[in-house]
Amino acid sequence: MSSPFLKIKREKMNVEFKNINKHFGPVHANVDINLSIKSGSIFGILGENGAGKSTLMKVLSGFIQPDSGEILLDDKVVTIDSPADAINYGIGMLHQDPLDFPPMRLIENFIVGQKGGLVPSYKSTMKDFEELQKKFGFSLDPEAYVDTLTVGERQQLEILRLLWMGANALILDEPTTGISSLQKEKLFAALKILAEQGKTIIFVSHKLEDVEALCSRVAILRKGILVGEVPAPFDSDELVEMMFGKVITLGERNNLSQEKVVLELKDLYVEQYPLRIENVNFQLRAGEVIGLAGMEGSGQDILLRACVGLIRPISGKVIVKEKDLSHKNYLEYMENGVSFLPASRLEEGLVPGLTLAEHFTIAGDEKKGLFIDKDYFKEKAEKMIDEYHIIGRPDLNVESLSGGNQQRAALSLLKNSLSIILLEHPTRGLDIESAIYMWGKLKERCQQGTSIFFISGDLEEILQYSDRILVFFSGHVSPPMDASTTTLDQLGQLIGGKGWKQVFDTKEKL
Amino acid sequence: MGNDIILFGLAGVIASGAPIVIAVIGETLTERAGVINLSLNGVILLSAMIGFWVAVETDSLFFGFLAGMVVGALVATIVAFSSITLKQSQVAVGFILAITCRDLAYFLGNPIMGSQGPIMLSTSIPFLKDIPILGRLLFQQSLMTYISIIMIGVAWFWIFKTRPGLMLQGIGEKPAAAYVRGANVQKMRYFYTIVGGALVGLAGPLYTLSVKPGWKGTITGLDGIGWIVLAITIFGGWNPIRAAFGAYLFAFLQWLGLVLQPYMTSIPSQVLQVAPFPLMILALLFVNMGNTEWMERLIASLPDKVRLRAVKILRSMQSRQPGALGTPFERQ
Numbered sequence: 089m090s091s092p093f094l095k096i097k098r099e100k101m102n103v104e105f106k107n108i109n110k111h112f113g114p115v116h117a118n119v120d121i122n123l124s125i126k127s128g129s130i131f132g133i134l135g136e137n138g139a140g141k142s143t144l145m146k147v148l149s150g151f152i153q154p155d156s157g158e159i160l161l162d163d164k165v166v167t168i169d170s171p172a173d174a175i176n177y178g179i180g181m182l183h184q185d186p187l188d189f190p191p192m193r194l195i196e197n198f199i200v201g202q203k204g205g206l207v208p209s210y211k212s213t214m215k216d217f218e219e220l221q222k223k224f225g226f227s228l229d230p231e232a233y234v235d236t237l238t239v240g241e242r243q244q245l246e247i248l249r250l251l252w253m254g255a256n257a258l259i260l261d262e263p264t265t266g267i268s269s270l271q272k273e274k275l276f277a278a279l280k281i282l283a284e285q286g287k288t289i290i291f292v293s294h295k296l297e298d299v300e301a302l303c304s305r306v307a308i309l310r311k312g313i314l315v316g317e318v319p320a321p322f323d324s325d326e327l328v329e330m331m332f333g334k335v336i337t338l339g340e341r342n343n344l345s346q347e348k349v350v351l352e353l354k355d356l357y358v359e360q361y362p363l364r365i366e367n368v369n370f371q372l373r374a375g376e377v378i379g380l381a382g383m384e385g386s387g388q389d390i391l392l393r394a395c396v397g398l399i400r401p402i403s404g405k406v407i408v409k410e411k412d413l414s415h416k417n418y419l420e421y422m423e424n425g426v427s428f429l430p431a432s433r434l435e436e437g438l439v440p441g442l443t444l445a446e447h448f449t450i451a452g453d454e455k456k457g458l459f460i461d462k463d464y465f466k467e468k469a470e471k472m473i474d475e476y477h478i479i480g481r482p483d484l485n486v487e488s489l490s491g492g493n494q495q496r497a498a499l500s501l502l503k504n505s506l507s508i509i510l511l512e513h514p515t516r517g518l519d520i521e522s523a524i525y526m527w528g529k530l531k532e533r534c535q536q537g538t539s540i541f542f543i544s545g546d547l548e549e550i551l552q553y554s555d556r557i558l559v560f561f562s563g564h565v566s567p568p569m570d571a572s573t574t575t576l577d578q579l580g581q582l583i584g585g586k587g588w589k590q591v592f593d594t595k596e597k598l
Numbered sequence: 599m600g601n602d603i604i605l606f607g608l609a610g611v612i613a614s615g616a617p618i619v620i621a622v623i624g625e626t627l628t629e630r631a632g633v634i635n636l637s638l639n640g641v642i643l644l645s646a647m648i649g650f651w652v653a654v655e656t657d658s659l660f661f662g663f664l665a666g667m668v669v670g671a672l673v674a675t676i677v678a679f680s681s682i683t684l685k686q687s688q689v690a691v692g693f694i695l696a697i698t699c700r701d702l703a704y705f706l707g708n709p710i711m712g713s714q715g716p717i718m719l720s721t722s723i724p725f726l727k728d729i730p731i732l733g734r735l736l737f738q739q740s741l742m743t744y745i746s747i748i749m750i751g752v753a754w755f756w757i758f759k760t761r762p763g764l765m766l767q768g769i770g771e772k773p774a775a776a777y778v779r780g781a782n783v784q785k786m787r788y789f790y791t792i793v794g795g796a797l798v799g800l801a802g803p804l805y806t807l808s809v810k811p812g813w814k815g816t817i818t819g820l821d822g823i824g825w826i827v828l829a830i831t832i833f834g835g836w837n838p839i840r841a842a843f844g845a846y847l848f849a850f851l852q853w854l855g856l857v858l859q860p861y862m863t864s865i866p867s868q869v870l871q872v873a874p875f876p877l878m879i880l881a882l883l884f885v886n887m888g889n890t891e892w893m894e895r896l897i898a899s900l901p902d903k904v905r906l907r908a909v910k911i912l913r914s915m916q917s918r919q920p921g922a923l924g925t926p927f928e929r930q
Contacts, residue, residue: 208760
């Protein structure tokens, strides 16, 4: 029952796409793609959201069938009808949202789908699992439940599973989204090991820095067309130009903060099992941007949610504009000009099934009568679509918008006169252009005196846009640090729990 | 009350719990695959009537049970076709079927009202029946009761210990992930819906041929059992062993109502007859207390060692519904 991988069979597999075409309705998602990927290398596929990267990979992994064109594995034409077919050919795909089973134990999740007798042997699987994970320096507990893992750990689990199933070619779809920098290092190290063993690694991303750090060759897609292929070493400007067809510059950090305090945390103590955050004292000034840095699940989301009444503090105070809102609910916070944009846009931010125009109807303060003034809100939606560059129409359901456009829509729904906006991962899953745009809009609001409190897993984003930074490490919160004097390296160390004593003299914190 | 009488009563609880156990296992299998078969209250009545009728006509218990299973499987096929293939609301279809089947049972069952039919007798198991207490409780039962007890273990083993069982969990939890692992989601959902339906259909004749012999129309007293089965499936956490406990608890409460009636003359008998239903819900709510926020708060305040243990215990008690329960699967 052990997998081919463990028998040190170093199978190689060259993957080739020939004239792949795929339409989704009127959209030509893949236009005549020709691409050849050699085994033993890490091949990057770069492009902004909606460039057709995922479509091409879904064709290879059997999720969708191309309208025309062929896939060749080691120069042989193959038909891949389903993901199960793909894995039989040795192609495994790590999806952006890990396709695993949260309530199962790791080892059970590992076994599902593996062929064999009626009753699987946990003992031998456990041995395989430990052996396999040792090779990559992973330390997953096979008895733990999947839903207790972080996104990064679930990726590790899935990679191990695909290898165990006998994958020779591994497709990774935006794997660095939502994982910590430490996990990213681990992931990259593992991918390098696999490439050395002769496996084919296809790394799909819209993040330049990841592709540059990892890949030996990159293909760039734009609007469904293969724009070109570039070997390492890469020139960032060249890649950006190929991705977007134009040169993009990052926005400037400009300190807009004023003296006025809009939010004050006093001896705040919140907890959500298993984390507790104690003794938080902090003042947020008007127009200021505060970044919350830390590995996923270090407590930043708990603090953020405590600042909008979504988690009630055990003790301490949350004071918004000199008003004590400690034990009030979200509605009270909203009435006092605090708004929250959660990370899961479709689950908590927008209402799937409602159109854009309908969102403006339920979100706004105007025209609160019993009947809906359809024309008014259609016009308003059109105005906002224009202002926020949303690609969509007022009568489109929000779930049919792309991720970047959903995020813009969520932002456009926020009222104008807010004093504080709290954001979770405001640019997660967005390409550079959308991210820069998003921040441009947020900065406009800062100019009007709005303060921003945001969580991000992307340290560069935190350094780029914050005025001050709070670092989180397993429930400990650092005193605010000035972003202009903090380096990326320093921040990286701190979120990993290193160097706290040197940086902060406040002994009661650790 | 003497000990003998109590023992006799408890043995009766095991026997009268048997149809509930079987139906609960059937519904558990169906829901584990991600399909809600809401028709079971009607199915139990219809299969009870038809199973009894067939048994009367053929003078064969076997054909009676078989007919009940066929009825259950057929109704389940309708549920499966409309919800899996046509992707219609499982709740709407199931609910209408529940009402239709119930009324059909009463209407079509008129000709055999009050007929005499075969009754399943108990078969003691040699040697085992002589074990004190346990022998009386477990080994002097009818064949179907033995089957129901064995089924608890088999179903549990199938769902949690076998390869197809793990895949079954996967199909109900996240069909896309199961699909990627090579499962034919639609086919397996059909399979488990029909098998589950057949088991629910077995519960009907088990009443009319054994537990409450005979078909007496609306006073047969089976209306409502299907809904309780549904509740037990949910609060049983989609786990056959826990669900079986729920089933026996319900049968026990019903028996208690009967036993206490002569002693509690001040309480109207209807109250005692109905009491098991709300009591059942209360008991099951209590078991699922670990899901609540205040419980989490309470636990968070405990010292670390105690807390970890408490979390573990509560986690094992908690029930979490299959993630994709009631939602159709689309490949893309």
